Amino acid sequence: MIDFSSLTQGADFLLDGLRYTLELTVITAILGGIFGTLLALMRLSTKRWVRLPAELYINTMRSIPLVLVLFWFFLLMPEVLQVIFHLPHPVMIGADMTAIITFVLFEAAYFAEIMRAGIQSVKKGQVWAAYGLGLSYAQTMRYVVLPQAVRHMLPVLLTQTIILFQDTSLVYVISGNDFMGSITKIAQRDGQLVLMYGFAAVCYLSVSLSLSMLIRRLQFKMNPAH
Numbered sequence: 723m724i725d726f727s728s729l730t731q732g733a734d735f736l737l738d739g740l741r742y743t744l745e746l747t748v749i750t751a752i753l754g755g756i757f758g759t760l761l762a763l764m765r766l767s768t769k770r771w772v773r774l775p776a777e778l779y780i781n782t783m784r785s786i787p788l789v790l791v792l793f794w795f796f797l798l799m800p801e802v803l804q805v806i807f808h809l810p811h812p813v814m815i816g817a818d819m820t821a822i823i824t825f826v827l828f829e830a831a832y833f834a835e836i837m838r839a840g841i842q843s844v845k846k847g848q849v850w851a852a853y854g855l856g857l858s859y860a861q862t863m864r865y866v867v868l869p870q871a872v873r874h875m876l877p878v879l880l881t882q883t884i885i886l887f888q889d890t891s892l893v894y895v896i897s898g899n900d901f902m903g904s905i906t907k908i909a910q911r912d913g914q915l916v917l918m919y920g921f922a923a924v925c926y927l928s929v930s931l932s933l934s935m936l937i938r939r940l941q942f943k944m945n946p947a948h
Contacts, residue, residue, distance in 0.1 A: 728912040729921060732904070739904030740925075742818075746900065747887045750825040754886075755879070757826060758833025763863065765838055776834070783831035789892050791828050796820045796896045817898040821890075829886055836878050840871030877941045884933050888926060901925070 729736070764776035783791075799820075800812035807813075815823075844867050852862040872879070894903035902922060909918035 726917070728908055728914045728917060732908045735908065736901065736904050739899060739901040742899050743887070743890045743893075743901040746821055746825065746890050746893070747883065749822060750829050750886055750890075751883045753826045754829035755833050755837075757830035759837045759868070761830060761834035762837035762841060765834065766841060780831045780834050783828055784835075788824075788828050788889055789895060792820065792824050792892060792896055795824045817893070817896045820896060821893045821898050821900075825886070825890070829882070829889075832882055833879070836875050836882060837871060839878075840875035841867055843874045844870045877937050880933065880937050880940070884930050884937075887929065887933075891926070 761776045761780060764772050765780065767773045767776075796815070796817070800815060803809070803813040804811065848866055848870075849862060852866045857865065890900055891902035893900040894906055897903065905918045905922040909915045912918075
């Protein structure tokens with residue numbers, strides 16, 4: 723028989739996990755978006771020494787599963803830092819900091835490709851017009867290109883944020899205090915696997931569908947035909 727007391731008694735613990743998941747999603751979306759934009763600008767550069775490292779980084783990150791990157795950073799980075807800085811013991815990074823760093827580095831590669839498409843969607847005539855008005859490359863990107871690129875790619879950026887929200891469930895594999903980790907701990911403690919994992923599915927589905935509806939509404943408002 724399913725005992726719903728596991729949900730009521732663990733409500734505070736679950737809310738803490740949900741709060742951490744949302745914070746991780748927001749932090750990663752902001753920092754990953756900024757880093758991804760820089761990578762996109764580097765990849766569009768005409769200078770090979772600027773473009774090639776960005777291409778290598780983006781292609782590498784997009785070819786490796788996120789859970790593998792999490793394990794690498796969590797297990798190997800302390801040892802690497804110990805060797806680099808000649809320390810007597812490994813550097814303890816912690817699950818929370820590992821999650822933030824890993825997710826930002828990983829998601830930046832996907833945000834970079836989205837922003838690259840957005841930048842390339844801006845008509846070249848506007849860029850040349852900005853140069854004709856005396857704007858520098860940095861000013862052209864800041865005031866002309868990037869605002870339009872973000873507007874063009876906003877639905878796609880939000881869709882990637884939904885995927886990011888779902889991906890945060892992987893943090894539990896390194897014992898992070900996220901929502902999925904809270905679900906797993908309560909499920910194992912009380913033996914209510916069906917209840918807790920079913921509740922987790924409903925929560926993730928509700929948030930994802932709500933955000934998807936918001937994106938569709940945003941796309942409808944941004945459509946010039948309406």
